[in-house]
Structures are given as C-alpha cells and as structure tokens.
Amino acid sequence: ADTIELVGKKIITNASVTEVNNLDTGELEVVVKNRGIIRARQVVYCTNAYTNHLLPEFSKLLKAVKGFTVISEENQNLTDINYPIIIGGGNDCIRIVNNRVLYSSTSLDDVSTDYFDGYIPSSILSKMKLKLNKYFPDRKFELSNIWSSLIAKPYDDMPFVGQIPERNNEYVLSGFGRYSFNQIFLAAAMIRDYIKEGTTNLPAANLFTLKGRI
DSSP: OHHHHHTTOOOOOSOOEEEEEEOTTSOEEEEETTTEEEEESOEEEOOGGGHHHHOGGGTTTEEEEEEEEEEEOOOTTOOOEEEEEEEGGGTEEEEEETTEEEEEEEEOSOOOTTGGGSSSOHHHHHHHHHHHHHHOTTOOOOEEEEEEEEEEEETTSOOEEEEOTTOTTEEEEEOOTTOHHHHHHHHHHHHHHHHHHSOOOSTTHHHHOOTTTO
C-alpha cells in the first residue's frame, strides 16, 4: 500500500461496486455504492465468491460455498504431514504442521444471508470434531482456532485468470476454491502480463485460461 501511494496512486477500501459500464471513450466507468463513479483504463475483477454479481456470465461456472477451518492445540505425539490428505469425497482436507492438525472443510449448501452471523455453525463444528476422532482415534484433540470464509468453487476446480471474452480491458482473477494462498501470487503475475503484454509465459497459464471454459 505504501508503494502504491508513493507513485501517486490511491487505494479505495470498503467500496461496494454495483456495476461497470463501457464508455464511448474506451474507458470503463466503475459505479461505487454511496461513493460515486471511478473511471479506469482497465478493470480486474478479484471478487472471488461475489464474481457472479458483476459478471453474470460466470453464474454457471462459479458457485459460492462456505469454507471452514479448525486448528488443534499442539500435540507432541503427532507427526508432521507436509502434504494435504484429501478425504470425504474431496470436500475435506487435513494437514499436520508443527504438531497441530489443520482441518479444512467445505459445505455445498446455498449461502444464506445470515452466514456471517457466526464463524462456524455448531452442527458443522460437531461434524468436524467427530471426523477428527474418526481419523485419529488414538488422539484427543482440543481446538485452538476456528475460522470461516466464503469461497468460489469453479465447476472444474481450476481458477479463471485472464481477459474476459467480449469485454475489452476487463480481466478476471477468481475461482480459487480453498487454494488461493497457493495460487494468488502466480495468478496476479499472470494478470500483470496480460495487461502489459497481452500474453503470459508463466506456468499454469493453460490451466487457468478462460478459453474453452466460458
């Protein structure tokens, strides 16, 4: 943020964008709720689970789902596993790092308006505790931290990164599911290349492409 401001640019936070319109000048008009209008040469949609709101063409390609993660208290009897164990039909993932269990799960239920009223519904938390006891029957787990998120699950489990077809100077960076921490920096570098050069030679470009998927 400091670097952006040093080069004379401005960061606008807590801004709810309601629509993006093309102008005859070739610029894009970004309408911000209760804040007015911003004009831009390019727009990158990094809206993840909320992408469908501004880009209806993604409504059948991305589904907003609930993501949950719990971390156990430290247990010296655990052996680190530095790769994910996928369980539960692909909806659950377990890692053991620094003698702690990191257990992530997703719910494919429709996202309700009261979703953010609580971190994790008690019914989901109970199920996660039961599964931990099932997979580690000789261990007793006490939870240290829990948190939840709203994530975008693409239909083919690959994120969408690149210029949006039939939309000049509009780019999308969305659909990372539970793996945004692993992919976001690579995806951001790809978007940089697309805007500056029109193409990219970075790895995963063929996997993250929009061609043939939208």
